[in-house]
Amino acid sequence: MNLRIHDTLTDSLQDVLPADGKRVGFYCCGPTVYAAAHIGNFRTFVVQDIFRRALELSGTPVKHVRNLTNVDDKTIRVSQEQGQSLGEFTAFWTEKFHADCEALNLLRPQIEPGAVEHIAEQIDLIQRLMDKGHAYQAGDGSVYFRVESFPAYGRLSRVQDRELTTGTAAQSDDEYDRDSLSDFALWKAAKPEDGPNVWESPWGRGRPGWHLECSAMSMKYLGPSFDVHSGGIDLTFPHHENEIAQSEACTGVTFSRLWFHVVHLMVDGHKMSKSLGNMYTLEELQAKGFRPEEVRYALIAGHYRKHLNFTLASLEAARPNLQRLAKLEKHLHHVAGSPKRPSYGALCTSRPALGRFAPAFEALLENLNVPRALGEVFKAAGEIEKAPQSAKPEEYSGLIVILEALGLRLPELGAVEAPGEIRALAEQRLEARANKDWGKSDELRDQLAALGWSIKDVKGGYELEPNA
RNA sequence: GGCGUGGUGGCAGAGUGGUCUAAUGCGCGGGAUUGCAAAUCCCGUAUUUCGUCGGUUCGAAUCCGACCCACGCCUCCA
Structure with a gap:
């Protein structure tokens, strides 16, 4: 029996099979390392982890790639605010992320590429898109992908003619020079507030746009066409739509064969929000x-395609x-x-x-x-x-x-050894019970509870456990 | 406004045409056990019921329609 999963592209259940017959190439959009990831982020990562585990345990090896967004508006802004270099700032939050992943028993992806370490690959991708006429440099110096040049745009999210329905409120200064509102940045021209976080490119100093990193890195490690791509439901549009456009416009082959998206976690009946x-x-x-x-456990207790x-x-x-x-x-x-x-x-x-x-x-x-x-x-x-x-x-x-x-770790039963002082109280209580001195026995039980230990009577003795 | 998901017991959450008098867990009630507890074990726990109203069908929580409600996405976002 094969693993089957709901594919966003075809809106149907699809068998997950490796195109090369050996192992499944699996790309996940990872965290932006500018703060601690919240449990909503982790719902997605945990589901992806179970996906990988189910495949591997049914005999299909997986090559798992999950990126780290370590250069973008937020990482740059917050690192500057805190007077840290982008590198030390994102290293700190990356470490925090890894610690949380370990605590939550997430398998480490074989490859965890960082955007800032792959600037060259991203520039190369832009160059190829420029050469093929899918990208243009606007008056503001930034390079944009021309959505109009990619007719299949909107296939994943099933949204046609986005630019006609998009309000103008979202338009911000650095997007002013685009030919169309739905065009998106491949390369963002340097701005004073970027500080030292700019790189040289054929289009001047700047930094890559957010969507680009996933295309560049997934194709670098999994090839131009790979098996499965996953992320939170909110990434379907525009992030994944843009990934498909820029990748397929460049290579001419199917980018990811299958997509699955994890629906958002709710807290107390509402979307998480500050x-x-x-x-x-x-x-x-x-x-x-x-x-x-x-x-x-709580994060996996609901099906990934429903609000939890x-x-x-x-x-x-x-x-x-x-x-x-x-x-x-x-x-x-x-x-x-x-x-x-x-x-x-x-x-x-x-x-x-x-x-x-x-x-x-x-x-x-x-x-x-x-x-x-x-x-x-x-x-x-x-x-x-x-x-x-x-x-x-x-x-x-x-x-x-x-x-x-x-991926469930179980608590160890009775593994904790009580300190001598606690055991002494328990011994006193055992004696009191032997003398049927219930008053003293109950008093000692209260004392132990106050010290953080619960005592359970068993045949001829007792068991001590830290209070739950 | 556009696109989409869902409304099942006190709570969470499976079930997508018959075996559903609806899995499972938590909680709750009762019992066993205990000096009393805790822990453990046992039993019970949606009064043809699955948002409402219609329809299709021999048969629906499951399909169709309308309506009500909740929630999500619509270029910050897992």
């Missing part, structure tokens, strides 16, 4: 006591779910004879039988239906919990495969 104060970052949620794996309403309540639901899975994993691990956990790479090549977890994986292959996959996982979990002896040894690897596909 004014509503609902733009969470991972760090902010961690400060509220949530764990990254819980955030990941992210709330703190939805985050809270993640913890008991993950704990339940951790218990299930422990049981299956035991049933399997406590083997070493197979690595992700080993699972991709060995592709073990999944037992009761097969329907969950199949749900994933069908347009990344994560909610249904989770439902299937819990259905299997319920069966095994009801009849623990019915668990088969191979179901351990089955569960591991689905957990890897979803």
Whole structure:
């Protein structure tokens, strides 16, 4: 069974197959590194991560490229405001982004090109477009793509005659000299506020336009025609439309064969926005006591083609779910004879039988239906919990495969060792209980709680855990 | 205004013509257990019901139409 995904270009489900028969070339529009990415950004990246995992775990290798936008209006403006060089500024936020990705258990793309490191490739692309008559230099010194010269424009977003319906309010100073409102910048002429962040080109000093980097870098690493391109739904127009135009006008071949877009995350029923104060970052949620794996769980709990309403309540639901899975994993691990956990790479090549977890994986292959996959996982979990002896040894690897596909890390059960002072209190309480001194016992339990530990009585003893 | 998505139980969220008296999770209620709890386990949890009104069909949450509502995109944006 192949992975199928909704293709924006054809508005239909398509099999994801590598054109070269070997591996899928996969390009994702990455973050602009000028601030911490918010959970909306991460919804998209997490979905793309699951896409890659599902493909790899079903035996198809993926070459994953995700760019870093490290030169644009925002990075330049904010770095200047903060008195930092563009390089040190974007390096800082890149590092922050990588830390968040690691915390959220995102596989690192094999290639993560930065726009500023690929100026030459972008200039080359502009030159080829100029040579073919698809681009022109305007009076302001900037170079624009002539949308009119590319008849297929609008095919992805199904928007015709954009320039007729676009209001003039959006027109800003640096776009004044375009022949048509829908023409977009390939090269932006240097302006005083750019500071030192300008590069030499055949059209004078300046910097590349935003859309260009993705074309230049995706084609550099994946070739002029590749398999899959993905991004947030808002990128469909104009970003991806422009990418297609400038790439195909240049090469004459299909740019990406398939496109999929992730619908936006909502918070408390509304779009995230600064004014509503609902733009969470991972760090902010961690400060509220949530764990990254819980955030990941909450982000994948809805289908990627629908709005997902992210709330703190939805985050809270993640913890008991993950704990339940951790218990299930422990049981299956035991049933399997406590083997070493197979690595992700080993699972991709060995592709073990999944037992009761097969329907969950199949749900994933069908347009990344994560909610249904989770439902299937819990259905299997319920069966095994009801009849623990019915668990088969191979179901351990089955569960591991689905957990890897979803990228879910499970909490370790009872892994935290209590400090001596805490254990001493617990010992006192054990003694009090032995003497049936319930008053003292309860008092000690309160004391422990105040110190951040919860105590659970078990046969002949106790277990200590940090408060949830 | 143009384009688009969706309205399913307290919440989240599957289900896209019959097996739906609607998956799954959270929550909630009850029980077991416990000195009392916690943790764990068990049971129950949408009173033909899936925004409203019509239509197609032997049969619809699923198809069609109208309407109401919510949300998104329309060159900053995952």
